[in-house]
Amino acid sequence: MDQFRGFDLLRVQELPVLRHGFWRPWYELTDGQFSYGKLTYTGALKRNCILETASGSWIIRRKSWAGRKLIIEQPDGMETGLITPEIWSRKITLELNNGLTATFYNKKILARTYTWLSEQLGDILSVESKIWSRKQPFIIKIDPDMIKKVPELPLLALLGINLVLLKQAEAAATS
Template identity: 85%
Template sequence: MDQFRSFDQLRVTELPVLRHGFWRPWYELTDGQFSYGKLTYTGALKRTCTLETNGGSWIVKRKSWVGRKLIIEQPEGVEIGTITPEIWSRKITIELNSGLTATFYNKKILSRTYTWVNDQLGDILNVEAKLWSRKQPFVVKIDPNMIKKVPELPLLALLGINLVLLKQAEAAAAS
């Protein structure tokens, strides 16, 4: 965890996401100089995702083999939240044990920008997917005021990238 810089020291509003590797890619949240987090896939069929930041690490996996729900747990096995995609909707809801509830969706139908929205806080952060960019597929846009208001911001940033990757994989499988 010492290799990552804390989000409290963030001085920019946009963090590009770099893709490393070809056969087993992993993603790095960076500002070009410092690394703020890492997303890797493990397990058969990439069913388990590991998110690492300065604040800790989390494992995201499906609750059951055929279910839609995802669970977030710490490496010790303690479940800290659930992710539930809504049926017939673009919205995905996260409920953390800390009390944070947020919804992840793209506000416009043909938009490449996905937003974490909370009822009390409004827009928390945006994840924008880049077209035809293999090395830098995403840009995470963060409001500097949200860093102090939402302590789970690093988790939400990496989780947003994971959810967009899952949506892209589902769309590719459907076509």
């Protein structure tokens, strides 16, 4: 984790996400000078997602082969959270073992911006997907006050990217 810079040293409010590679893409959260995190896919059919930041690394995988729920695990196998998409809704709920509960959704139906929202904290961060931009497909917008309030901010930023990519893959599969 020495290759990543901590979010507590962040000095900008917007972090672009760079896509590297074509056949096996991986995504890097950066400010242009420093790298803050990395998202990679492993396994057959890209079933597992690995999120790496300065504060730790996590593995996101489906709870069952055909299920909708996702499990967040540490590399040693300890489960740290559960992601549950709601039925007939755009909302996805995250429940971490440390007590943080947040909802990920786009506030407007045709909007390209998704937001992490917590009842206690309000809007935590937003993930904006860019159209026709293969090299820089996302921009993460962070409120500087949330960096001190939410220590899980790096996890939420990379997890938001993963959830948008999953939604895009599902939309492409149905068309």
